[in-house]
Amino acid sequence: MLEYLDRPIAFHRAFVQLGIGITGALLLSQALYCIDAERWFYKSIEEWDEETGMTRREIDTARSKLRKLGILVEKKQGVPCRIYYRIDEPNLIGCLGQTSMADCANPEFIHPPDCSGEIRRPITENTQILPKTTTETASPKSEFGLPWRLKR
Structure with missing residues (x-):
């Protein structure tokens, strides 16, 4: 089987x-792998395609x-x-530190300004606002919020 597989x-x-x-996560991960001592690196579309398997459109997006x-x-x-690339590591670390799964699901979440002072909103794909859910049930609850049948 391994003879049919390429490198992971x-x-x-x-x-x-x-x-x-x-x-985006794949391209960013590959870019971090390519960083050299000077922090700028060059990759052609063909090289991105060969390394990631992504199409030109996916790479551009x-x-x-x-x-x-x-x-x-x-x-x-x-x-x-040629287009040379660099990862703004402080900005990446800041975005990772301030972004959680809850933030990504919230369309009102606003990222802090970037170095140009512009406020950025997260980029979401096919985001839908779901109806609010409640945790109320018909069964009585203990003082800890658990249904009585679960309390020991």
């Missing part, structure tokens, strides 16, 4: 909490989401023009 690709699941989806959050910084340089 790992990604950091915590990045999904940033609202960038699986493709993931890059766009990461740029909007201020996590991925890009610069064009050289002849022919």
